[in-house]
Amino acid sequence: MAINLEKGQRIDLTKTNPSVKSYRVGLGWSANAAVGATFDIDVSAFILGENQKRVSDSHFVFYNNLKSPNDFVVHTGDNLTGIGEGDDEVLLVDFSKATDMEKSIVFVVTINDAEIKRQNFGQITNAYIRILNHETNEELVKYDLSEDYSIETSLTFGRLYLKDGQWRFEAVGTGMRGGLQDYLNIY
Ligand SMILES: [Ca+2]
């Protein structure tokens, strides 16, 4: 049974699901009907080391770099509209392919061309991030974005992090005004 998280909550993912071999991280969204536009939201993964910085430039997985070294995190492709039900963008995570260097994965979502299109997260509904067993499609954990955002154009949606040899997931939900370059500066 899937566990629904609230902002700030954490869950022990790998300890609770010891038989899962690979995970699917799905992001879904739709435009607020009143807005009458489509949104190109992009999910990116920053794979960080002990120092909270990306292990290397190829540990930044996004629409122009679909795989991290050793295929630890794989992006399955850019969705340009968010039209339709279900996951709009998907990343695959296989913890058995992690090395000693990789300590956490931060999932960031940004709105492509937010400035030009004057778009923000206040115009988006039904946004969620969820984690599934990739082999069985079983939903393990889901975080629905419930907070009202108004000017934010990017969001740290969630993160996976290693603690005591197990991977945990935290529902972060911290928004800001900015784009991918701002996160590249941070991580
Ligand atoms: Ca996209």
Ligand SMILES: [Ca+2]
């Ligand atoms: Ca959608």
